[in-house]
Amino acid sequence: MAKDPVRVLVTGAAGQIGYALVPMIARGVMLGPDQPVLLHMLDIPPAAEALNGVKMELVDAAFPLLKGVVATTDAVEACTGVNVAVMVGGFPRKEGMERKDVMSKNVSIYKSQASALEAHAAPNCKVLVVANPANTNALILKEFAPSIPAKNITCLTRLDHNRALGQISERLNIQVSDVKNVIIWGNHSSTQYPDVSHATIKTPSGQKPVRELVSDDDWLKGEFIKTVQQRGAAIIKARKLSSALSAASAACDHIRDWVLGTPEGTWVSMGVYSDGSYNVPAGLIYSFPVTCRAGEWTIVQGLSVDEFSRKKMDATAEELTEEKALAYSCLS
Ligand SMILES: NC(=O)c1ccc[n+]([C@@H]2O[C@H](COP(=O)([O-])OP(=O)(O)OC[C@H]3O[C@@H](n4cnc5c(N)ncnc54)[C@H](O)[C@@H]3O)[C@@H](O)[C@H]2O)c1
Numbered sequence: 001m002a003k004d005p006v007r008v009l010v011t012g013a014a015g016q017i018g019y020a021l022v023p024m025i026a027r028g029v030m031l032g033p034d035q036p037v038l039l040h041m042l043d044i045p046p047a048a049e050a051l052n053g054v055k056m057e058l059v060d061a062a063f064p065l066l067k068g069v070v071a072t073t074d075a076v077e078a079c080t081g082v083n084v085a086v087m088v089g090g091f092p093r094k095e096g097m098e099r100k101d102v103m104s105k106n107v108s109i110y111k112s113q114a115s116a117l118e119a120h121a122a123p124n125c126k127v128l129v130v131a132n133p134a135n136t137n138a139l140i141l142k143e144f145a146p147s148i149p150a151k152n153i154t155c156l157t158r159l160d161h162n163r164a165l166g167q168i169s170e171r172l173n174i175q176v177s178d179v180k181n182v183i184i185w186g187n188h189s190s191t192q193y194p195d196v197s198h199a200t201i202k203t204p205s206g207q208k209p210v211r212e213l214v215s216d217d218d219w220l221k222g223e224f225i226k227t228v229q230q231r232g233a234a235i236i237k238a239r240k241l242s243s244a245l246s247a248a249s250a251a252c253d254h255i256r257d258w259v260l261g262t263p264e265g266t267w268v269s270m271g272v273y274s275d276g277s278y279n280v281p282a283g284l285i286y287s288f289p290v291t292c293r294a295g296e297w298t299i300v301q302g303l304s305v306d307e308f309s310r311k312k313m314d315a316t317a318e319e320l321t322e323e324k325a326l327a328y329s330c331l332s
Pocket of ligand 1: 011012013014015016017018042043044047088089090091092109129130131132133134156157159160188242243244247
């Protein structure tokens with residue numbers, strides 16, 4: 001029997017990531033090849049015409065799984081009945097703008113969209129914040145949508161996770177699908193800590209630690225970390241535009257694994273509400289290694305943390321604590 005359609009909201013849908021993301025959702029990349037979807041697309045009035053163009057292209061693509069499209073500039077209409085919300089819309093940092101000014105714009109966007117989601121989304125709606133500053137936007141959304149369980153509000157660090165897998169596979173000239181269990185700790189920013197301490201590689205003689213096969217700790221602790229941290233800037237330099245297809249693909253990976261589960265023995269990185277695990281301050285949205293079952297994520301517990309990792313995990317937590325304070329100062 002055909003499944004009932006799932007309503008998926010994409011905010012900022014007329015933007016670059018939106019343009020790459022909506023066809024992936026309509027093709028079943030996010031929720032599976034047998035899951036019909038109803039797409040809700042939100043953008044702001046100056047982008048209304050472009051948004052309508054995206055809607056026209058979705059119609060023209062004749063996606064069999066796509067059962068309807070709502071394209072609107074009204075947040076209430078966009079949020080009504082949605083089961084999954086992917087928040088890509090936000091205010092970008094423009095030349096000469098202070099960090100606080102950008103934060104202030106995004107705090108007010110996420111505050112009002114939190115209220116629209118809280119009042120109109122389907123119960124148990126799963127939220128993924130992509131727009132930067134992603135962790136702190138997600139935290140503001142959580143604060144202003146108190147009836148949505150904190151467990152349902154996450155931010156995207158899967159792109160960083162996938163970048164780390166990609167760098168290891170390039171270095172060893174192996175398939176990316178043979179690398180697993182890297183971790184992105186902390187903020188989706190240049191203080192994030194890409195950690196391979198527990199990562200492994202599938203070899204003909206079983207799983208082997210990444211550290212052993214790379215056999216170059218200087219590279220792993222230096223250039224590897226820096227490359228992953230700075231990859232967004234490198235893409236902008238090369239494309240003159242920020243990453244879009246990889247961000248859209250990572251957003252699909254994030255929701256797919258959250259809803260359908262992570263493979264046995266594999267974890268992924270998600271920005272989630274900290275419960276104090278690994279001595280990360282509670283009350284931040286911080287990226288942890290998680291496994292997912294039956295639509296729920298769980299932080300992987302009991303991983304050893306050496307001194308090098310501890311320092312890096314603390315530094316990115318400190319940045320998030322500062323961002324949180326800055327965001328709160330914008331509220332008052
Ligand atoms: N977390 C990650 O891994 C990651 C990766 C790449 C990009 N990003 C972030 O994703 C965001 C989107 O990137 P992009 O390249 O698509 O940008 P973009 O500028 O091309 O698109 C953003 C869209 O959001 C819309 N928008 C602005 N305010 C809005 C609001 N209040 N409600 C709804 N829509 C609104 C804009 O009109 C625009 O169409 C940026 O904040 C970017 O920094 C995050």
